[in-house]
Amino acid sequence: MKFIFLTKKVLALQLLLWFSVTIAIAQSGSDLRINEILVENDSNFVDDFGQRNAWIEIFNSAYNKVNIAGMYLTNDPSNPTKYQIPKGDPVTVIPPRNYLVFYADKHPTRGILHLNFDLKDSKYLALYDVNGSSLIDEIRIPEIGADTSYGRALDGSNEWIILDKTTPKANNFTGVASSPGEEFLVYDPFGFGMALIAMMVVFSSLVFLYLIFKNTKRLYTINFKQLHRISMKQNSSEELPDLTGEVNAAIAMALYFYRNELHDHEAAVLTIKKVARTYSPWSSKIYGLRTYHK
Amino acid sequence: MEHSGNYLDFVVRHLEQFLGYTSFSNFTWGHLIMICVGLFFIYLAIAKEYEPLLLVPIGFGIIVGNIPFKPGFQIGIYETGSVFNYLYFGVLQGIYPPLIFLGIGAMTDFSALISNPKLMLVGAAAQLGIFGAYAIALLLGFSPAEAGSIGIIGGADGPTAIFLSSKLAPDLLGAIAISAYSYMALVPVIQPPVMKLLTSNKERRIRMKPPRAVSKTEKIMFPIIGLLLTAFIVPSALSLLGMLFFGNLLKESTVTKRLADTAKGPLIDIVTILIGLTVGASTQATTFLTMKSVGIFALGAVSFVIATFGGVMFVKFLNLFLKEGNKMNPLIGNAGVSAVPDSARVSQVVGLQYDKTNHLLMHAMGPNVAGVIGSAVAAGILLGFLS
Known part of the structure; x- marks a missing residue:
């Protein structure tokens, strides 16, 4: 018994841990992605110091803010903690679905966005979590021409391509994106498809509910105790009567009247009893006199 | 003398400035039209008792929103920082509707639906109005997102x-x-005209079997299962469905009476006041009086007609498969639009016109509350597809 109790406790603790880990993951750096890099910068993006250097774009794929402070960027697989992004600077908080660009210029004294390594001969780039051992994202850097960036085809997607245009701090997809509404207008200009799909979904939701609640009545009319007794004693069981709401209402009303002693026809018994009242305040002299406070 | 001349100039200048601020100098005919609309709403609410809890705040809100003023003083509902703008935030961010759904859930008795689950399908069929209006709005040149928003009027759920x-x-x-x-x-x-047009005299007199008694456990299970099933299929409607079923669980559990009372009492009243007033005030003539608004009004009426058609015809269709004695009265089909409880009351009133002893109210409440769920699901689908 004690063992079962302990097992339950352990299970509850595990569940709690699982939930906390899930929540922690939901708000941690696991949503960050290395999104785009440019290795050879001849006439491309200029940093705050007017210099052209290699840059790395990090994308927050989550729908909440993520703070990248304390995490590590490295170009050396054997040294995951090569550059720790300093803590305490508001610039490290990346808004939802937004970007942060780091400059790989070997000039960490120029600010927290300037790394202590460059990408000149690098074939590897990785982002590690604050513990320095959990890998968040990594890429193998191919040969890329000058002023050309290598990035994900769509922000946060798995497909890496040489991008047509460099897009630091911006969406990697530079084509004309159509909204879902515009797509519907092209493929379903009269709304029949939408009506069909949507009505099917509405019906299926309510059909599921219908099927479940169609059978709940059966479930509730099963008398489990009685079934148990039958199996034990092989006795025949009595089925519960199926009472309608109206019958129940009539019974409830009858009980109510009974308990409150109300009748449709009052008992026709008259009791005449002489009440001897020898004193009445109306005839009392003291109520007819005005009294004065002394 | 010169000083007094300057002073006079100063007074006149400020008087002119003050007059420039008054509503008279900023007045347009559009404002007058909208004020008349607001007064008409208030008249309907007080004299005719048409949805007074909604039409009085909305009507008054229309008047408030159409008092002409000079912009720049943080007065109008669209001016950042104004009081009305803050209150309108709850509308713009979709905060008020789920709170109202919480109250609706705490008020709603799903017994009629649980006792006769077939009625859920009627609630689903009546959502046809939403997608019918969507298709017509597309034909009239509205964008799909606009058409979806207009179509949802057919759900009859403010x-x-x-x-x-x-x-x-x-x-x-x-x-x-x-x-x-x-x-x-x-x-x-x-x-009523649509219902009468689609039904025969015989159909209108159909008597339905009285609903069975529903156990407390079933009532408690309904919001939990209902949420799990519907929200898993359409998670985009979670804020509406979650609050609706949560409110209902507060009611049916019977151990959270205080919370249920607050949800269906003071909370829904406060939110109704805020939503009614701010939605009314958002109809400033300058933004409201457009051809699009006229189109929206026309499509709204069409969507209600299509929704009523869908509900009534679906009951008739179901009757083809039901045995004699189990048939449903098609007059409850209109209640599938979720104007709770007005559309159910319409079923009752029209039903009584043909058989004075045939009370359809309890039966109509089934599709009526199913319509609330159905319209929330439909809204979730439109949101998922078009946003």
Whole structure:
């Protein structure tokens, strides 16, 4: 018994841990992605110091803010903690679905966005979590021409391509994106498809509910105790009567009247009893006199 | 002398400035029209008792929103920092509608639906109005997002209409909300002719089996299972469905009476005041009086007619498969639009016109509350597809 109790406790603790880990993951750096890099910068993006250097774009794929402070960027697989992004600077908080660009210029004294390594001969780039051992994202850097960036085809997607245009701090997809509404207008200009799909979904939701609640009545009319007794004693069981709401209402009303002693026809018994009242305040002299406070 | 001349100039200048601030100098005919609309709403609410809890705040809100003023003093509902702008935030961000759904859940008795689950399908069929209006709106040149927001008027559910249009077409929110609430108030006028047109004399006299008694456990299970099933299929409707079923669980569990009382009492009252007033005030003549608004009003009426058609015809269709004695009265089909409880009351009133002893109210409440769920699911689908 004690063992079962302990097992339950352990299970509850595990569940709690699982939930906390899930929540922690939901708000941690696991949503960050290395999104785009440019290795050879001849006439491309200029940093705050007017210099052209290699840059790395990090994308927050989550729908909440993520703070990248304390995490590590490295170009050396054997040294995951090569550059720790300093803590305490508001610039490290990346808004939802937004970007942060780091400059790989070997000039960490120029600010927290300037790394202590460059990408000149690098074939590897990785982002590690604050513990320095959990890998968040990594890429193998191919040969890329000058002023050309290598990035994900769509922000946060798995497909890496040489991008047509460099897009630091911006969406990697530079084509004309159509909204879902515009797509519907092209493929379903009269709304029949939408009506069909949507009505099917509405019906299926309510059909599921219908099927479940169609059978709940059966479930509730099963008398489990009685079934148990039958199996034990092989006795025949009595089925519960199926009472309608109206019958129940009539019974409830009858009980109510009974308990409150109300009748449709009052008992026709008259009791005449002489009440001897020898004193009445109306005839009392003291109520007819005005009294004065002394 | 020179000083007194300057002083006079100063007074005249400020007097002119003051006159420039008054509503008279900023007045347009559009403002007058909208004020008249507001007064008409108040008249309908007080004299005719058409949805007074909604039409009085909305009507007064229309008047408040159409008092002309010079912009720049943080007065108007669209001016950042004004009091009305803060209150309108709850509409724009879709905060008020789920709170209203919480109260609706705490008020609603799903017994009629649980005892006869077939009625859920009627609630689903009546959502045809939403997608019928969507298709017509597309034909009239509205964008799909706008068409979806307009279509949801056919769900006959004010909070759902506000919720969806705040996400898909915030510019049309005022017109859509006003249209939805107006037609909800006019349910007793719009629906009966359609119901009578689609049913025969014999069908209108069909007597339905009395609903069975529903156990407390079933009532408690309903919001939990209902949420799990519907929200798993359409998670985009979670804020509406979650609050609706949560409110219902507060009611049915019977151990949270205080919370249920608050949800269905003070909370829903406060939110209704805020939503009514701000939605009314959002109909400033300058943004409201457009051809689009006229189109929205026309489509709103069409969507109610299609929804009523869908509900009534679906009951007739179901009757083809039901045995004699189990058949449903098609007059409850109109209640599938979720104007609770007005459309159910219409079923009762029309039913009594043909058989004075045939009370359809309890039966009509089934599709009526199913319509609330159905319209929230439909809103979730539109949001998922078009946002």
